[in-house]
Amino acid sequence: MLEITPLHYSLLSAALFMIGVIGVLARRNIIVVFMSIEIILNAVNINLIALSHQWQNLAGQVFVVFVIAVAAAEAAVGLGILVAFFRNKETVNIDEMSVMRW
Amino acid sequence: MIDTIVTPLLKIAILLNAVLVAVTFLVLMERKVIAWTQSRLGPMRVGPHGILQALADPIKLILKEDITPAKADKWVFTLAPIMSLVPALVVFAVIPFGADPLYYVSDINVGLLFIISMTSIGVYGIILGGWASNSKYPLLASLRASAQLVSYEIAVTMTLVSMIVTAGSLSLVEIVEAQREAGVWFGFIQPVALGLIFIGGLAETNRVPFDLPEAETELTGGFHTEYSGMRFSLFFLAEYANIIVISAIVVIMFFGGWMRPFPNVEVLSFLDLIPSWIWFVMKIFVFLYVFIWIRATFPRYRYDQLMGLGWKVLMPIAIGNLVVTAIVKVLL
Amino acid sequence: MVEAIAFYTLAALILGLAILVITARSAVHSALFLVVDFFFVAVMYVSLGAEFVAVIQILVYAGGIVVLYLFVVMLVSLKREPEQHADTRRLKFQGMLLAGVVLLELVGIGAYAAARDSAPVVARVAVDIPVQGGNTEQLGWVLYTDYLIPFELASILLLVAMVGAIVLAKRSLD
Numbered sequence: 001m002l003e004i005t006p007l008h009y010s011l012l013s014a015a016l017f018m019i020g021v022i023g024v025l026a027r028r029n030i031i032v033v034f035m036s037i038e039i040i041l042n043a044v045n046i047n048l049i050a051l052s053h054q055w056q057n058l059a060g061q062v063f064v065v066f067v068i069a070v071a072a073a074e075a076a077v078g079l080g081i082l083v084a085f086f087r088n089k090e091t092v093n094i095d096e097m098s099v100m101r102w
Numbered sequence: 103m104i105d106t107i108v109t110p111l112l113k114i115a116i117l118l119n120a121v122l123v124a125v126t127f128l129v130l131m132e133r134k135v136i137a138w139t140q141s142r143l144g145p146m147r148v149g150p151h152g153i154l155q156a157l158a159d160p161i162k163l164i165l166k167e168d169i170t171p172a173k174a175d176k177w178v179f180t181l182a183p184i185m186s187l188v189p190a191l192v193v194f195a196v197i198p199f200g201a202d203p204l205y206y207v208s209d210i211n212v213g214l215l216f217i218i219s220m221t222s223i224g225v226y227g228i229i230l231g232g233w234a235s236n237s238k239y240p241l242l243a244s245l246r247a248s249a250q251l252v253s254y255e256i257a258v259t260m261t262l263v264s265m266i267v268t269a270g271s272l273s274l275v276e277i278v279e280a281q282r283e284a285g286v287w288f289g290f291i292q293p294v295a296l297g298l299i300f301i302g303g304l305a306e307t308n309r310v311p312f313d314l315p316e317a318e319t320e321l322t323g324g325f326h327t328e329y330s331g332m333r334f335s336l337f338f339l340a341e342y343a344n345i346i347v348i349s350a351i352v353v354i355m356f357f358g359g360w361m362r363p364f365p366n367v368e369v370l371s372f373l374d375l376i377p378s379w380i381w382f383v384m385k386i387f388v389f390l391y392v393f394i395w396i397r398a399t400f401p402r403y404r405y406d407q408l409m410g411l412g413w414k415v416l417m418p419i420a421i422g423n424l425v426v427t428a429i430v431k432v433l434l
Numbered sequence: 435m436v437e438a439i440a441f442y443t444l445a446a447l448i449l450g451l452a453i454l455v456i457t458a459r460s461a462v463h464s465a466l467f468l469v470v471d472f473f474f475v476a477v478m479y480v481s482l483g484a485e486f487v488a489v490i491q492i493l494v495y496a497g498g499i500v501v502l503y504l505f506v507v508m509l510v511s512l513k514r515e516p517e518q519h520a521d522t523r524r525l526k527f528q529g530m531l532l533a534g535v536v537l538l539e540l541v542g543i544g545a546y547a548a549a550r551d552s553a554p555v556v557a558r559v560a561v562d563i564p565v566q567g568g569n570t571e572q573l574g575w576v577l578y579t580d581y582l583i584p585f586e587l588a589s590i591l592l593l594v595a596m597v598g599a600i601v602l603a604k605r606s607l608d
Contacts, residue, residue: 001438002435002438003438004437004438004441007544007547008441008445009482011540011543011544012445012448012449014536014540015449015540016448016449016452018532018533018536018537019449019452019453019456020452020456021529021532021533022456022529022530022532022533023452023455023456025528025529025532026456026529027456029461031461031464031465031503031506031507031510032455032456032461032464034503035455035464035465035468035500035503036455036456038468038495038499038500039452039455039456039468039471042471042472042475042495045475045491046475046478049478049479049482049484049487050482052482052484053482053483053484058572058573058576059576061484061486061487061569061573062573062576062577062581062584064484064487065487065490065573065577066584066588068487068490068491068494068495069494069588069591069592070588070591071495071499072494072495072498072499072592072595073591073592073594073595074595075499075502075503076502076595076596076598076599077595077598077599077602079502079503079506079599079603080598080599080600080601080602080603081602082506083506083509083602083603084602084603086510087605092510175460175462177463178462178463178466181466210485211485211568211569211570212485212486212489212568212569212570215486215489215490215493216489218493219489219492219493219496219497222492222493222496222497222498222501223469223492223496223497225497225501226469226501226504229501229504229505229508230462230466230504233462233504233508233511241508245505245508245509248501248505252498252501272570
């Protein structure tokens with residue numbers, strides 16, 4: 001318990017992942033759903049960095065840099081879609097974003 | 103134990119006190135310099151030639167009534183000035199005042215990136231300040247201000263990357279040492295970068311000519327309209343601390359940091375009697391004076407001109423500077 | 435000993451703040467808790483020796499992406515009043531059930547790993563990096579030699595995302 005092994009980091013990462021998944025499932029505000037997706041990506045990043053530290057191999061950190069870049073791209077495009085949608089139907093409630101045409 | 107805990111705490115205490123006192127005197131200095139530019143005298147009543155005005159202003163701000171708007175989000179309203187001030191002060195932990203480890207709190211090897219990231223966090227104070235006031239004008243003004251900050255951050259970051267390429271390291275101490283080894287201050291071999299960082303720094307700190315978000319004639323005073331008393335003074339402190347930070351960065355990267363002029367020339371070694379941190383502070387004062395001078399001289403940019411300048415002029419020049427620097431560095 | 439205290443404190447803070455993110459009633463509060471959460475994750479990266487990635491995390495995630503989210507939250511709240519309804523109706527039971535199942539899995543994995551005779555992990559030889567120096571230099575070297583093609587692809591991806599976001603959010607000129 002007192003010695004921190006990579007297993008501890010993996011457990012932390014899994015717990016954070018689950019919190020993110022609960023956020024995606026249980027919230028109706030679409031922006032909070034996006035933020036929960038970012039929590040999920042962070043959980044994965046923690047795991048990658050911890051394992052990269054254990055094996056002294058930089059591949060994990062390189063992967064994390066790419067995950068951060070992709071998360072930035074995804075946030076930009078996702079919020080662009082949200083803004084375009086919000087212009088037509090003024091809601092951020094994903095229950096009401098259920099039809100393609102109205 | 104003494105080395106790892108007590109000494110840094112002492113250094114931090116001295117540094118914070120020095121910075122906060124410097125900020126109050128910077129406010130006075132600005133008023134005096136602008137007054138002299140306009141052929142008048144500025145504050146003269148409090149103390150000899152108005153020196154104690156620097157003490158009177160904080161006392162006045164502390165004693166003012168602390169108003170929180172109705173239906174404003176209380177936690178965020180209190181948090182916004184804090185999120186503006188803390189990143190501005192934290193940066194001083196990595197700014198070196200001399201080569202000896204006594205003169206800096208810590209020299210992390212990603213020091214410059216740390217400074218850039220703290221500048222990015224400083225945007226939050228502005229966004230939250232406008233939003234937490236629960237009123238339309240501050241919200242619009244804060245959105246404008248944060249859009250301006252984010253836009254100019256890109257040009258400044260690109261230019262800082264070209265300086266990293268020139269110096270070969272991210273650590274601030276090593277950037278100054280690289281100038282000593284190169285024998286020339288980087289301000290002379292990278293004048294474009296100097297101009298870009300200076301202009302970008304003006305925009306980042308919301309100074310004239312880019313101070314549209316907080317001018318009193320625009321949008322009724324900008325994002326800190328609803329703030330009064332100590333909270334307003336925190337915003338105020340944050341802005342002036344940011345000015346000192348930008349001056350310190352410009353001095354470290356372009357003008358030799360703490361080194362005396364001509365550090366490799368032996369004839370002038372009598373100048374070494376002046377300790378390195380005094381050279382650093384003197385150089386920072388020169389740039390503070392330039393900031394204030396610019397405020398006294400230039401009119402204000404309109405918002406669309408401001409954004410056009412940031413995206414259409416400064417960013418391409420910054421990227422071009424980076425490409426040219428990289429090519430020159432590889433070829434030489 | 436100090437390491438263990440540091441790790442457990444950081445882990446508790448990260449998990450606690452993440453729970454606050456998903457349960458806060460106002461979207462702005464969620465975004466603020468998210469910023470602090472990212473900051474503590476960056477502190478954890480520093481403790482694992484990845485200081486460049488930590489600063490990139492603060493610069494891009496906390497200082498860029500969450501600013502973007504805050505912008506959109508505020509633009510949305512300009513148009514209509516923020517509603518303070520609680521979102522607890524949606525799939526709460528299924529979400530909690532799923533969380534319980536995964537928690538059992540986590541405990542199982544932890545117990546199995548603890549009970550197993552932990553053979554000493556033979557660290558594979560690190561990637562041969564001819565550049566000495568801190569995390570930044572080594573990461574830069576690896577990014578530009580071994581992982582050059584993903585690097586270029588990531589830059590194209592970011593360009594595509596930038597163009598896409600502008601096209602999506604632009605008002606049509608009719």
